[in-house]
Amino acid sequence: MRCALAVACVLPVARGAGQGVPSRLADTTFWRLVNEYSEPWGTFRSENFVSNETSLQWVIPELTRRVAPGGVYLGVAPDQNFTYVAAVRPSIAFIVDIRHQNAMEHLMYKTLFELSKDRAEFLARLFARAPLQGVDTTSTAEQLFEALAKQPADSARYRDNLRAIVTRLTDVHKFALSDSERVSLGCVYGAFFSQGPDLTYNYSSECRNPGPYGYGYGGGAMGPGPGGGMGRFGFRMPTYQGMIVETDSAGTNWSYLGSESRFRTLKSMQERNLIVPLTGNFAGPRTLRAVGDWVRARGARVTTFYVSNVEQYLFQQGDEAQRFYENVATLPIDSTSTFVRSFAGGRFLSADTLLMLRPQSPNGRSLQLTSSIAETLRAQREGRLGSWTAVIGVSRQ
Template sequence: MHSLAENRFFTAGGSIVRIINRRPILRMRLVVVVLASTVFFSSPSFFAADTLPSQLSDDVFWRMVSDFSEGSGSFRFEFMSNEREFQSVIPDLVATTKPGGVYLGVGPEQNFTYIAATQPKMAFITDIRRENMLEHLIYKAIFEMSSNRVEFVSRLFSRKVPAGLTARSTARALFQAYRATEADREMFTRNLEAIRDRLKKLHHFEFTGEDDASIEYIYRTIFNAGDAFIYSTGGFGGFRGATYADLMTAADGRGEARSYLATEENFRVVREMEQKNLIVPVVGDFAGPKALRRIAQYLKDHNATVSAFYTSNVEQYLFQQGDDWRRFLSNVATFPMDASGTFIRSAHFAYNNGSVQPTRQLSGGNFVQLLCPMADLINAFNQGRIQDYDDIIRRSRP
C-alpha cells in the first residue's frame, strides 16, 4: 500500500523512480504545529497556577493588615450598607466572573454577600476609615465563634436564641424571630469580652487604646440598634433608613434571596474564609500611594487575578477631589486582571444601550447597582477616554 505522499513513475527501461510529494507532509506538519499551539494556549496546565495560600497564619494576616494599610482618613462612618438594591446585579455578576480569584471591596457587611456569590480564594476590603477595619475584625470574631446563622445573629445583636429556628429557616424567618426577642445587656458584656479575647489573646492582634474604645463603640451601637436592627450613627440605618433585616432579606433582580444570611451555604462560604484569615481588612485611600498597590503586588507575586472589585459610590467622591480619580484608576491598572474581572459600583443614575440621557435617575440616598468590565475601563483610561464620572457610569450596566 503506497503512502499518499509518494508517487511512482516507470522509466523507459522499466526501473521505478520514486518521487516524493512533500506538500502533504508539509501540510501535516503545519496541522501538528497548529494543534500543538492550540493545546498550549488553551490547556490550564500550560499556565502558571496561582499560589494563593489556602490559609494565612495569624502572624501573616496581621502583618498584611498592618503593612498594607495607610493612615486612617476622615469620612463619615456608617456601620452598615445603605444600598437596598445591592443584590440586583448578582445573577449577571456570577455569570461574568470566575470563582477562585481575588475579591476587592470597600465598606462593611455588604461585601460578605458579594463574597458568598463570587466565591473567591481571598478577599481584601480596603477602606479609608480605620473603624471599618475594626468592624470587620468584630465580624471575624463573631463568624469564628458561630457555627450557624442562628448563633451568628444572636451574637451580633446580643439576643438570646429564639425557639423554632433551624438550618432551613429563611432570613426573613430568622429576623422575624429575633425581632420579638429583647436585647440582653449581660449577654452584650459577655460577647464583647469574648470578641476582645479572641482577637487579642487567641489571634494576638495588637490594638491601641483607641482601637479598643472603637471596638466597644461599634459593637455597642449594634447592640443599641433596636427591634429593627438599624445601626447607623443616629439610628437611621444609612440615608434611606434601611435596616439590617431589610438588607439581609432582600432579593436579587430575579427574586432569589442572595444575602450571606439567606442560606447556611452562603454563611459557610464567608465563615470558612474568616476562619482561615482569608478576608483581609486594610485601611487605605483608593487614591493613596500604598494600600491598593501593595495588594496588587501581592496578587502578582501569587499569579492571581481580580475577580470582582466592589467600589460602592467611592468614585463619585474621587471625581470631586481633583486628580484623585486618576490616581485611583492608575492604582487599579497595576492589578493583574483578565476579561472576567468586574467592577461593582453604586450610583444615583444609569444609562442603557448608549442613551444620551440617563434612563434611570434616583434622588436622595437611593442607589442603582452597576457592573463594568475592569479591563475595558482601564483600557479606556489608558487611551484618555475617561475624563469625568459620567464616562465611568456610561460604561456600566444595571
C-alpha cells in the same frame, strides 16, 4: 511581570486562577498584612455601619456568570462585601476602606463568624440576644429575624460578647490591638446592640457622640427615627434587616445570611484568615499596589472589585480619580475582571445613559452597575473618563 503606568495588566483568563493563594493565612501573616499594607486613617461624613445599596444583589446573577470562582476579591465598606464574596467564592478577599473603624467592624464580624455555629447563633451574638427559638439551618432570613424579634437586647450579653470578641482577637489570634482600636470595637458593637436589626447607614455612634454610659451605649442619629431614619436624599434608609432580606430581580436572596451554605462559606474563610480588612485610600500610594504585588506574586488575578460609589468622591478631590485608576492599572487582572459600583442618581447624564438605567429594587433609589475593569481603564487612558457621570456611561446593569 510589572505593568507600565496606567496600562492594565490584562492576563490570560485562568480558571481556578487563585491556585497560588494559600488555603489559610497564619495569624501572624494576617496581622502583618493588616498593618503593613494599610495607610494612615482618613475620615468620611458617615460611619457606614451597614450598606444603603438596596439593589446590591441585582448584579449577582450576571457577575457569577462572568467571574469564575477562585479569583481575588477587592471591596470597600462593611458587610455587603460578604454577600458578594459568598456569591463569587474567591480564594481570598481584601476589604479596603479609608475609615479605620471599618477594619474594626470587620474584625468584629470575623470573630462572630468564628464563634457562631450557624446563622441563628450569629444573629443572636451580633445583636446581644438570647439564643433564637424555633429556627434551624433551613430557616429563611425572614424567619430568623422573626425569631430575633422575640428576644430583647441584653446589656449583660453585650458586655460578655464584647469581652469575648476582644479576647479572641488578642488572646487566641494574638492580634496586638491598640487602646483606641479596643474603644472602636466597643463603639461598633455598641451600635448593633443599641439599634438592633433596625441599624441603618446614617446612624452616628458614640464614637462621635459619647453616650452617658461610656463607649458601647447610646449614640445619635443624623435624622429622625430609629438608626437615623430619613437619609439625605429624602427617603428612608434601609435597615440591616432590610438589607439582609433583599433579593435580586428574580426574587432570589443571595445575602450571606440568606442560606446556611452561604454563611458557611464566609465562616470558613474567616476561620482561615482569608478576609483581610485594610485601612487605605483607593488613590493612596500603598494599599492597592501592595495588594496587587501580593496577588501577582501568587499567580492570581483580581477578578471582582466592588467600589460602591467611591469614584464619585474621588472625582471631587483633585486628581484622586486619576491616581485611583493608575493604582488599578497595576493590579493583575484578566478579561473577566469586573468593577461593581453603586449609583444613586445625578445630573448631566446623556440621554443614552438615562435610557440605559432601569429601576432596580423598589426599596431604594440606588442602582448597582458593573463594568469591565480592562475596558474602564481603556476609557480612562483615552481621556473618556473625566467625570463620575462618564464612569456611569461606561457601566451596565
